[in-house]
Structure formats: structure tokens, C-alpha cells
Amino acid sequence: MTHPYQVPPPPKRHTLRTVLIVTGVVAVLCCGGAGIGGFFLFKGVKGATDPAQQAAESFVSDLEAGDADAAYDLLCSGTRGQYARDAFGQGIAKQPKIRSHEVDGVNVSNVNGRTSATVNMALTLDSGFTDQHVFRLVKEDGAWKVCGQPY
Template structure:
């Protein structure tokens, strides 16, 4: 095997390894973001509200959040990209990408800022 062949095999394996690690580290935050959006789509804003981090719950009271969602409720979402994960000084965060379709028929891309609180991943920042 030539040196070029070895480099291609090594680089390809490294890229596959990075993809695997990124995919496995974003699995739980992606599932939490999916649960959040599924709750909103079903009109279950109370369940979705419980999936917000404490900081975001403080910014949006339950009634404000409910009114915000009802103004333009999501009806579907696609989360084909895994996102990114970070652990800085024991604070675990992730960014999960989604395309959200709303009852108005419009679509938008949204980055869900996720944060691990205790054993659960929560949506932080702008909910959608």
C-alpha cells in the first residue's frame, strides 16, 4: 500500500471516529429536544414546559410560555443533523439543530441550546 493509501485510510477512520463520538454524545440531548418538540406539536405545553431548564423557566412563566406556543404552534420537525456537545468544567451543554414546521405553514431552522441539569437534558435559551 502506498503512503497516500495509508493516509486516506487513517484520515477516513479518524473522520468516522469523530462522527461516531459526536453522534453518541448528542444522542441524549437530541432525544430531549425531540421530546420537547413532540410535546409542543401535540399541544401539551405543560409537558414541554417541564423540559425547559430552570433559567428559561424563569424567563417564561407557564402562562407566557403557553401563549407563546399557541401563537405559532409547531406541527412537525426534522432533526437529521446530530448537533454538537461540550463539557466545560463539568457543565454539559449541547446544540441540536432542527427544522421546525409551524401551523402557519412556515418552516424555520432552529438551534436548541441544551443543558444537562441533574440527570436530565433540558432546553435552554429561546425555546423555538
């Protein structure tokens, strides 16, 4: 015998669909947050390294132009103490002329309150030879200056 009343089936649950929607929303939020965080991290690093890179490039550009006086002004006080302006100019004149340069990397560090940087450059000389040179810079009176063996 059949019952005149049939029990309606239980309503369909959309658990899988709900889980997939929640997972998708979480994934979009995480990826968006990571992208935004990465952008601000990149801007922060770029803001820290750009001034040091620009100082090193100004120094090398002055050497390329044959302007030893302008390059001398970009030396730190310790290095200027090792080279008189005239001696620096004479030393630069004896070096192979730099035809072009390319920055290969910049590293800025702060150790015990002393901010320093290294800028790695490929210097193409007039002979065609490419010299890999590391410029060491320190921050003096708020400006980046080239220190150590300048060139």
C-alpha cells in the same frame, strides 16, 4: 574452446514481488485500522449527541402535540424561572403551530465542566413556512434541558 562446466546463473531475486507483498499487507492493515477507528469515533460522537438531540426532539414533539405542560417540564431551571407555567402555555398558544420538524445538526460541548448543546431544527409551521430554530440545551441533574428562547 568451451568449458565443460558452465557457471550457473545467479538465482533470481524476487525483490519487487516481496516489496509489493509487504506494501499490500501494510496498506490493508492501515485501511482496516482506519476503518475500525472511524467506526468507534462515529459511535463515540453519536453517543454524545444522541441524548441532547432526543431531548430537543421530545420538547418539539410536545409542542407539536399541543402539550405545553410536558414541554415546560423539559425547560432548564433558568428558563422556567423566566416563564410561569401558565404564561408559557399562553405564549405557546399564540405561536404558529408546529406541524413537523427535522434535525439539521447537533453540537455538544464541555467548557470548564459545563456541558451544553445546540440542536438546529427546521420547524415546518401550519402556515407551510419552515423556520430554522436553534435550541440551546444544558445538562441539569444528568438530563438535557432546553434553555434560552424555547420557541
